[in-house]
Structure formats: C-alpha cells, structure tokens
Amino acid sequence: MKNVISAVCIKCGAEVAPTPDITVCPHCGGLLDIKYDYKYIASKVTAKDISERRDYSMWRYREFLPVEENTPNTPLRVGWSPFYEVPKLAEVLGIKQLWIKDDGINPTGSLKDRASAMAVAKAMEAKADTIACSSTGNAASSLAGNAAAAGLKTYIFVPSRAPKGKVAQLMIFGANVISVEGSYEETFRLSAEAIDRWGWYNRNAAINPYLVEGKKTVSLEIAEQLGFRMPDYVAVSVGDGCTIAGVWKGFKDLYQAGIIDRLPRLISVQAAGCCPLNTELQTGKPWQPMEENTIADSIAVGVPRNPDKALNAVRESNGIAVNVTDEEILGAMRLLGRTCGLFGEPAGVTGAAGIKKARQTGLIPADATVVGIISGNGLKDVNNAIKAAGEPISIAPDMKLLLEAFDKKGFNLK
Amino acid sequence: MKNVISAVCIKCGAEVAPTPDITVCPHCGGLLDIKYDYKYIASKVTAKDISERRDYSMWRYREFLPVEENTPNTPLRVGWSPFYEVPKLAEVLGIKQLWIKDDGINPTGSLKDRASAMAVAKAMEAKADTIACSSTGNAASSLAGNAAAAGLKTYIFVPSRAPKGKVAQLMIFGANVISVEGSYEETFRLSAEAIDRWGWYNRNAAINPYLVEGKKTVSLEIAEQLGFRMPDYVAVSVGDGCTIAGVWKGFKDLYQAGIIDRLPRLISVQAAGCCPLNTELQTGKPWQPMEENTIADSIAVGVPRNPDKALNAVRESNGIAVNVTDEEILGAMRLLGRTCGLFGEPAGVTGAAGIKKARQTGLIPADATVVGIISGNGLKDVNNAIKAAGEPISIAPDMKLLLEAFDKKGFNLK
Numbered sequence: 122m123k124n125v126i127s128a129v130c131i132k133c134g135a136e137v138a139p140t141p142d143i144t145v146c147p148h149c150g151g152l153l154d155i156k157y158d159y160k161y162i163a164s165k166v167t168a169k170d171i172s173e174r175r176d177y178s179m180w181r182y183r184e185f186l187p188v189e190e191n192t193p194n195t196p197l198r199v200g201w202s203p204f205y206e207v208p209k210l211a212e213v214l215g216i217k218q219l220w221i222k223d224d225g226i227n228p229t230g231s232l233k234d235r236a237s238a239m240a241v242a243k244a245m246e247a248k249a250d251t252i253a254c255s256s257t258g259n260a261a262s263s264l265a266g267n268a269a270a271a272g273l274k275t276y277i278f279v280p281s282r283a284p285k286g287k288v289a290q291l292m293i294f295g296a297n298v299i300s301v302e303g304s305y306e307e308t309f310r311l312s313a314e315a316i317d318r319w320g321w322y323n324r325n326a327a328i329n330p331y332l333v334e335g336k337k338t339v340s341l342e343i344a345e346q347l348g349f350r351m352p353d354y355v356a357v358s359v360g361d362g363c364t365i366a367g368v369w370k371g372f373k374d375l376y377q378a379g380i381i382d383r384l385p386r387l388i389s390v391q392a393a394g395c396c397p398l399n400t401e402l403q404t405g406k407p408w409q410p411m412e413e414n415t416i417a418d419s420i421a422v423g424v425p426r427n428p429d430k431a432l433n434a435v436r437e438s439n440g441i442a443v444n445v446t447d448e449e450i451l452g453a454m455r456l457l458g459r460t461c462g463l464f465g466e467p468a469g470v471t472g473a474a475g476i477k478k479a480r481q482t483g484l485i486p487a488d489a490t491v492v493g494i495i496s497g498n499g500l501k502d503v504n505n506a507i508k509a510a511g512e513p514i515s516i517a518p519d520m521k522l523l524l525e526a527f528d529k530k531g532f533n534l535k
Numbered sequence: 536m537k538n539v540i541s542a543v544c545i546k547c548g549a550e551v552a553p554t555p556d557i558t559v560c561p562h563c564g565g566l567l568d569i570k571y572d573y574k575y576i577a578s579k580v581t582a583k584d585i586s587e588r589r590d591y592s593m594w595r596y597r598e599f600l601p602v603e604e605n606t607p608n609t610p611l612r613v614g615w616s617p618f619y620e621v622p623k624l625a626e627v628l629g630i631k632q633l634w635i636k637d638d639g640i641n642p643t644g645s646l647k648d649r650a651s652a653m654a655v656a657k658a659m660e661a662k663a664d665t666i667a668c669s670s671t672g673n674a675a676s677s678l679a680g681n682a683a684a685a686g687l688k689t690y691i692f693v694p695s696r697a698p699k700g701k702v703a704q705l706m707i708f709g710a711n712v713i714s715v716e717g718s719y720e721e722t723f724r725l726s727a728e729a730i731d732r733w734g735w736y737n738r739n740a741a742i743n744p745y746l747v748e749g750k751k752t753v754s755l756e757i758a759e760q761l762g763f764r765m766p767d768y769v770a771v772s773v774g775d776g777c778t779i780a781g782v783w784k785g786f787k788d789l790y791q792a793g794i795i796d797r798l799p800r801l802i803s804v805q806a807a808g809c810c811p812l813n814t815e816l817q818t819g820k821p822w823q824p825m826e827e828n829t830i831a832d833s834i835a836v837g838v839p840r841n842p843d844k845a846l847n848a849v850r851e852s853n854g855i856a857v858n859v860t861d862e863e864i865l866g867a868m869r870l871l872g873r874t875c876g877l878f879g880e881p882a883g884v885t886g887a888a889g890i891k892k893a894r895q896t897g898l899i900p901a902d903a904t905v906v907g908i909i910s911g912n913g914l915k916d917v918n919n920a921i922k923a924a925g926e927p928i929s930i931a932p933d934m935k936l937l938l939e940a941f942d943k944k945g946f947n948l949k
Contacts, residue, residue: 196875197619197876203611203612205610227640228637228640230914265876266872269875279927286920289917290920292926294878299930299940301931302929303932310932311934319948458680458683459709462643462683462685464643500700500704501914503700506703513714514714515714517715518721518722518725532711
C-alpha cells in the first residue's frame with residue numbers, strides 16, 4: 122500500500138505496521154488510526170480523475186483506501202448511494218439548502234455495508250477464510266451478506282434478545298449464528314474468546330481500524346456528489362461513534378489531499394434517551410455509561426466503543442451536539458417520507474431529526490447549507506414505522522361511506 | 536413524443552392517440568400497447584451513445600420511453616440496479632453462465648418503482664396533482680414513494696387484509712390510504728369508481744399502458760450491463776403478467792432499433808399454488824381463475840390482469856413455463872443468500888427458483904447462459920425469511936458450551 126504510511130495509536134501515538142489483521146495498539150491497547158501519505162495521493166489523483174471514473178461503488182476511491190493495489194473489489198455493489206437535493210424539506214425546516222444521502226440503498230440496507238466490504242477486502246488480504254463479529258444489527262447483516270458474496274465463512278454472535286428479523290437475515294446469508302443467552306457484553310466477550318481461539322478475522326467495531334476507512338467513503342461520495350464544494354454542516358446519527366469518526370476521516374482525507382478547500386462542521390445527533398457522547402460535548406465532563414432508552418436501536422449504545430475518535434471528530438470540526446427525543450425521531454420518519462419519498466429506520470433518520478432541532482433551537486442559521494445522512498433502510502424496522510405513520514381510513518366498500526370518511530377528514534375534493 | 540406513433544389495442548388493433556392519460560381501448564376495452572417509430576429511434580441513438588451516458592437511472596433510455604422531451608426525470612433514483620455475474624450459483628445449478636439482476640435495490644425496494652416513476656412522469660404531463668391505485672403491495676408503496684418525492688398526492692386503496700408493514704410504508708410516504716373491508720375485487724371496484732369520480736391519474740396495473748414501458752427499463756439495463764450481448768434465457772416471476780410483458784417489450788424494442796441482434800427466450804415462473812398463465816402455456820387450454828395458494832404474495836394473482844401481453848411475450852420468445860413449489864421458493868431464498876449474498880422476497884426469488892427447476896428437469900441445457908431477476912427486497916417479508924432460514928445455535932455465554940454446540944453441528948474447527 123504505497124498510499125498508507127502506518128497505523129497510529131490515538132492514545133499513545135505509537136506507529137504500527139499496517140498489516141491486514143491489526144486490531145488495537147500492541148503497546149497500550151488504544152485504537153489505531155490509518156495514516157496516509159497525502160502527497161503521494163495528491164500526486165496520483167485529482168477531483169477530475171475521480172469524476173471521470175465508471176466504477177460507481179465505494180471502490181472508485183482506491184487512492185484513499187487502505188487496500189493493496191491487487192486486492193479485488195468486493196462482489197456486492199456497495200456505495201454510490203443516492204444523493205438528493207430536497208428543496209421542499211429545506212423549506213419546511215427553514216434552511217437555505219439541504220441534501221439527503223440515502224445510504225439505506227445499499228445491498229443489505231445500511232451504511233454498515235461500507236465497513237463490512239472493507240473488512241471482507243482486508244480478510245482476503247490476510248488470507249483468512251472466516252470473519253467473525255458480535256452485533257445485533259446492521260454490522261452483522263452487512264458482514265454476513267458481503268462475506269457470503271465473497272465466499273467467506275462468518276461466525277456471528279448475537280444476544281438472544283436480537284430481533285428475529287435480523288437473525289433471519291443472517292441465517293439467509295448462511296452465517297453461523299450463535300445466539301447467546303446473556304447480555305450484549307457477555308456476547309461480545311464470548312465472541313472475542315472465540316476469535317482469539319480460532320484465529321478468525323475480526324470485524325468487531327472500533328477494534329478493527331479498517332472499518333472506519335470503509336465508512337469514510339460516504340463522505341468521499343458526498344463531496345463528489347456536491348462537485349467537491351463543501352456544505353456548512355453534515356449531520357450524523359451517533360451510537361458507538363464509528364460512523365461519525367468515519368465521516369470526518371473522509372472529509373479530512375480529501376482536504377489534506379487538496380481535493381476540497383474547506384471542511385464542514387459536524388452535527389452529532391444522539392437519542393435523548395442514550396446520549397453519552399453528546400453529554401460530554403455539551404457539558405465538558407467525561408462521558409458516563411447510560412441506559413439504552415430509545416427506539417433507535419442501532420444507535421442505542423450506552424457504552425460507546427469508539428468515543429475518542431468520535432469526540433475528536435466533532436471537536437476538530439467545530440461541530441455541534443444535538444439530542445432528539447423518540448417523538449422527534451418518529452416525526453423525522455414522517456417528514457422524510459412525506460416530503461422526499463425517503464424511508465429510513467429510526468436510527469437512520471436521527472441525523473435529519475437533529476437538523477430540524479438544530480434549526481429550531483438556533484444552533485444553525487437559516488442561511489446554512491446542510492447534508493443529512495440516512496444510515497439504514499426503514500424496512501429494517503417496520504414496527505416503528507407503524508408507530509410513526511398512523512392509521513389509514515377504514516371503511517366497507519361503498520362510495521357513500523368513502524364520501525363520509527373524506528368529509529370527516531376534511532378532504533376538500535371537487 | 537417524436538419516438539411514439541400511437542397506442543395500439545392488442546385486442547381489436549385500433550390505434551389511439553398517446554395522450555398522457557389513456558387507459559384502455561375506447562372501442563373494445565382491450566389493453567393498449569405503446570407503438571414506437573424504431574427508425575426514428577435508431578437514427579437518434581446507438582449502443583455506444585447509451586454506454587457513454589452519466590445518468591445512472593432508468594431515464595438514461597429516454598429515446599425508448601414514452602415521455603415528452605421536456606418532461607423532467609422523476610426525483611427518486613429508480614433503476615440501474617446491480618447486475619451480478621454469479622459463478623458459484625451457476626456451478627451449483629449446473630449452468631454455464633448466470634447473472635442476477637437485483638431489482639430489490641430500488642428506492643422503495645422493488646422493480647415496481649420503474650412503473651411508478653413512469654406513472655408519476657405521465658401524471659405530470661397530464662397536469663394531474665393526484666394519482667390513485669388499488670394494490671396491497673409493491674405497486675402501492677412504490678407509487679406512494681415516487682409520488683411523494685415529486686410532490687403529488689396519492690389515494691391508495693388496499694383490502695383490509697393487507698399486511699400492516701406495507702400499510703405503514705404507505706402511511707410514511709403520506710399516501711391517503713383507504714383500507715377497504717372487503718375482497719381485493721371490491722377494493723379495486725371502489726378505487727375505479729373514485730378515480731372516475733374525481734379524475735385522479737390512474738395507476739392501476741395493466742389499465743395504464745405506460746406502466747409496462749417503465750418496467751421494460753429492467754431489460755434495457757440487462758442488455759447494456761451485458762454489453763448488449765444477449766443471454767439464451769431470462770427468467771421472470773409472473774403474477775398479473777405486467778412484469779414479464781415489460782421485460783419482453785424492452786428486449787424487443789432494442790432488437791427493433793438494431794441495438795441487439797438476437798432475443799433471449801423467456802422463462803415464465805409461477806408458484807405452483809397459483810399458476811393460471813403457465814397452465815395455459817403448458818396445456819394449450821385457455822387459462823382459468825385459480826386460488827391464490829402461495830407464500831409469494833406479490834405474484835399470488837388468481838385472476839391476472841394482463842394475461843394477453845404476458846402470454847404473447849412467452850410465446851413470441853419461444854419461451855418456457857415452469858412452476859415452483861413454496862418449498863422451492865424458500866430454497867431459492869437460502870441459495871441466493873448463501874452463494875451470492877442476495878436477499879429477495881419470496882416472489883422476488885421465484886424466477887431464480889424457476890431457473891433451478893428448469894435445469895433439473897432438462898428444460899434448459901447445461902451450456903445455457905441465463906439471467907434471473909430479483910424483483911423485490913427480502914426485507915419486505917421478514918416472516919417468510921424466518922421460515923426459509925432456520926434457527927441459530929442457542930447457548931449460554933460459555934466457551935465449553937460453544938465447543939459442544941460446534942461439535943454437535945459437526946463443525947471441524949482447528
């Protein structure tokens with residue numbers, strides 16, 4: 122990898138050789154961050170080069186990715202998700218210009234496909250034939266799908282409380298699923314022990330420094346889809362912190378390679394019922410574990426696994442922190458559906474809910490240009506969609522009854 | 536529309552002016568088919584022109600679509616779904632070369648987005664502000680989403696037995712949903728009466744001849760994604776017949792404009808529990824209504840609304856008809872998941888199930904080149920995914936128990 126210098130520990134600063142199977146710092150156990158040679162990258166690629174490419178997947182940004190030149194693209198078409206300017210929603214929110222990146226349109230329905238595709242690519246480099254992780258949600262299903270397509274085996278540990286539907290998705294992709302009768306913490310520990318014992322490739326969040334590098338491709342795309350002109354703000358829903366860390370890394374990479382000339386400010390959006398990282402950002406006091414009290418299950422993370430990279434990202438960007446209630450999340454689901462035809466899961470629309478809140482509370486000005494990211498498909502969580510959406514008109518098949526029902530609803534039909 | 540000559544009745548042959556709001560033949564009530572000027576199209580566009588375009592949506596094929604030159608593209612990014620060569624699955628099935636087109640990766644998760652985007656475009660041309668249809672499934676949700684994005688109102692009539700999840704998707708998109716306490720037939724009739732009364736734009740399947748023209752874009756993409764070299768067979772799941780009619784129209788259009796030099800044979804796949812059209816193809820006797828006895832709800836159509844176009848398509852292509860059991864459909868879900876990392880709903884994978892069956896029964900030879908289409912996302916029907924996928928290993932968090940469980944499963948781990 123001529124573009125990669127090393128993996129740097131974000132705690133002690135030690136530099137480690139970027140072999141495909143590194144996890145945490147061998148000296149202090151801190152998380153690692155991939156360090157690039159931006160001069161080399163800048164000598165190899167320009168904005169124009171990128172724009173002319175025909176590979177419409179996350180792999181169009183090879184120069185910015187920590188993979189060997191001969192590592193094949195992963196089989197599923199991950200990335201280059203739709204990017205919509207949404208003037209109607211901008212008007213409703215009182216914002217000058219607004220775009221939504223719909224990352225629910227990915228092979229397994231979430232932004233996590235980007236991280237999992239990267240994990241599969243690195244596992245292939247490591248000549249591993251098996252990848253493992255513990256997760257209850259999108260990380261698991263994206264790993265199972267991307268690995269199956271590449272012919273790799275997976276072992277996935279889920280707590281027994283995991284929703285049946287997500288377990289079914291894993292089973293469909295042929296993952297070896299171990300349902301652990303215990304807490305998520307116990308599940309994680311059993312997975313770690315098993316990974317250690319059998320030497321499987323490790324796709325546990327935060328632990329594997331390449332995952333953030335996959336996630337950052339969402340920012341590379343946002344930049345390109347905006348013609349490399351940066352917006353003022355980018356709003357991201359935040360759980361364990363890996364996604365917002367990835368989003369920031371992507372923008373910084375482009376900036377340091379001279380492809381963009383300014384950086385956006387991040388809006389870190391957490392659920393009010395589970396907002397340890399935002400609490401630190403808002404109060405300045407070190408974060409404390411919180412209960413996981415929100416319908417937005419994918420970001421219900423009381424003990425975030427990547428707090429440092431996430432907090433650094435928001436602070437470096439001169440960003441802001443916004444918490445939203447479950448009601449506000451459900452409201453964002455309705456608003457995105459009705460004004461844009463977009464359908465995100467609760468955690469997926471939390472960023473958009475945060476944009477609304479930030480505008481209402483004056484944290485961002487009316488003349489701002491803002492990007493929101495939908496991180497997961499609404500079909501992943503139909504029960505909460507039902508909660509958000511309300512009930513239809515219900516009548517017997519009779520025109521008279523239809524007229525009465527419309528009248529009662531106040532529909533003014535000619 | 537310089538590329539369109541007229542709308543021709545497939546029953547009495549009458550030619551009708553192709554205004555944006557035509558429905559059925561004013562003379563005999565037969566279904567209409569859009570007739571193109573292929574010489575004009577051939578003078579305007581070549582395969583190379585198409586390949587060089589940057590609009591990766593269904594609207595890249597403007598010359599082949601029945602819209603005015605100044606009609607804007609619809610807002611959601613419909614089409615250009617992933618197209619995968621799947622050598623592992625080809626090997627399992629004993630077929631020379633196999634590709635899968637994953638049309639579940641569309642904004643609302645199904646191939647129906649193509650028809651609904653076309654309906655929205657034509658409704659805009661007709662200066663309608665409201666579109667209506669009756670449907671329980673993907674047609675409804677795709678209409679609701681595409682119309683919401685374009686700022687059009689929708690009235691959607693569903694029978695009260697419609698699955699809650701699909702109703703929720705409609706409500707999220709802000710559709711006016713009328714849940715009719717009655718059969719689908721009664722629902723359809725009430726919708727027809729209401730459409731007539733209020734003059735809403737009509738997106739009822741088969742009735743609106745433009746819908747098939749939207750659906751055909753899946754074939755235009757398949758052809759382009761294959762470099763305009765045709766496979767021997769294309770397998771399609773069949774319910775009311777509109778999709779297979781659209782698939783055939785797409786290939787024929789390309790052939791008649793000189794863009795491809797041969798036509799594939801169609802494999803019409805129906806569920807064994809509801810196969811009126813295939814029964815006619817297999818026995819030669821006119822089709823009869825059937826019960827709707829299959830888990831593949833999107834193609835559980837006992838009284839198909841587009842039988843003539845569908846039957847013509849299969850016969851013209853010298854195609855074959857294959858019926859598959861629910862067990863075979865569930866098997867196809869597992870097989871696509873495990874070998875390709877793809878997840879389709881039951882009706883969505885019925886085409887693939889048919890390829891397997893056709894090979895097993897010798898209806899297609901081993902040296903065939905075949906394309907299958909996944910028409911809907913597996914997340915649309917999680918209950919049947921659970922049925923297909925089996926149960927995970929379930930244990931307390933203890934390595935000894937994990938070892939025992941692996942041993943019992945016969946896992947041979949070093």
